[in-house]
Amino acid sequence: MRHLTGWFQANARSYPWRRSQAAFHVLTAELMLQRTRADQVEPVWTRFVERYAGPGDLIDGGRSAVEEIFSSLGLRWRADQYWALCRELVAEYGGEVPADRDALMSLPGVGQYAAGTTLTNAFGKPTGVVDSNILRIYGRYFGIEFTDSDRRKKAVLEWADSLVPDDPEEAGRYNLALVDLGALVCTPSNPKCPECPLRDACRYALENPPDPANDG
Numbered sequence: 726m727r728h729l730t731g732w733f734q735a736n737a738r739s740y741p742w743r744r745s746q747a748a749f750h751v752l753t754a755e756l757m758l759q760r761t762r763a764d765q766v767e768p769v770w771t772r773f774v775e776r777y778a779g780p781g782d783l784i785d786g787g788r789s790a791v792e793e794i795f796s797s798l799g800l801r802w803r804a805d806q807y808w809a810l811c812r813e814l815v816a817e818y819g820g821e822v823p824a825d826r827d828a829l830m831s832l833p834g835v836g837q838y839a840a841g842t843t844l845t846n847a848f849g850k851p852t853g854v855v856d857s858n859i860l861r862i863y864g865r866y867f868g869i870e871f872t873d874s875d876r877r878k879k880a881v882l883e884w885a886d887s888l889v890p891d892d893p894e895e896a897g898r899y900n901l902a903l904v905d906l907g908a909l910v911c912t913p914s915n916p917k918c919p920e921c922p923l924r925d926a927c928r929y930a931l932e933n934p935p936d937p938a939n940d941g
Contacts, residue, residue, distance in 0.1 A: 726866065726888070730895065732922035733902035736909065738763070741771055743901060748822035748847035749814075750774045752829075755839035756807060761798050769797055780811035781820045806834040824848040837882055842900065845889075851896035853885025858907030863888075865911065868928030 737743075740763055742754035753773065757766045773794060777783045783790060788808055795804040810833045814820060822843065823829055829840035841854035855863075855876040863885075864871040875881050889896045910917045916929070924930040 726899075726923055726926075728922040729902045729906065730898045733898055733905060736905060737901065738905050738908070740767060741774075743846070745774070746847050747774070747778075748824070748843055749777075749779050751847040752822055752835070752839060752843045755842050756803070756810075756834055757795075757798060757800070759800075759803075759839075761800060765798060769794065779820050780814040783811050784815055803834065809833040810835070822847070824850065826852065837877070845893070845897050845900055849893035851886075851889045851891055851893055853882060853887070853889045854900050854903075855881060855885045858911075859885075859903045861913065862903055862907055862911045862923075865916070865929035866923055866927045868932075 740754075742751060745751055745754075750770075750773075754766065754770050757770055777786070788804075791808045791811070792801065792804045795801055795807060813832055814822065818828075824844065824847075826837075826840050826844060829835050829843060830837060838854050838856045841852040844850040844852040845854070857873055857876065860871050860873070860876045860881075863869065871881075890899050906921070906923075910921050918924050918927070918930040918933065919935055921927065921930060
């Protein structure tokens with residue numbers, strides 16, 4: 726998958742949380758992005774980081790502040806979970822986000838994807854991430870039949886870890902490249918294989934060549 730990061734440099738989507746290395750803000754972005762479009766999250770997250778430097782500030786602002794933030798995203802149900810997360814960060818970690826996958830995943834509402842992204846982007850710890858879109862890319866590329874539940878399996882996560890570059894900056898680009906490839910090219914239906922940087926070695930692309938009759 727060596728061509729992936731080159732493609733990303735030319736086609737990356739620009740979001741402000743991708744430029745942040747503040748662990749609390751990176752983690753918050755990932756939690757806001759769950760079941761929510763990035764264009765909806767962007768203005769809310771931008772206002773959030775201008776106001777709150779860490780979970781202690783949010784606790785000081787009171788529970789109503791959390792409810793207001795997540796209600797604006799249509800995620801009112803997540804307010805309880807996020808409030809509990811902030812309280813635990815303050816009580817157990819002195820207001821800091823832990824730089825450990827198991828510790829992160831023990832926090833309310835934090836799954837392996839949010840934990841892995843936070844470790845890679847905020848702490849420079851190359852970590853594999855797997856969501857439904859990334860699992861689809863891996864399945865097509867390697868010719869493996871996955872089910873959606875496979876993304877939670879320890880063996881799959883360890884395998885994803887082994888695919889991530891060792892260099893922290895390259896690892897961050899690699900993970901984000903997979904996210905954007907799944908959104909822009911390797912879509913669930915009608916993937917744009919001729920535009921894919923992985924097409925020459927992808928099992929799916931090799932087994933499903935474009936129909937010349939549809940060219941032009």
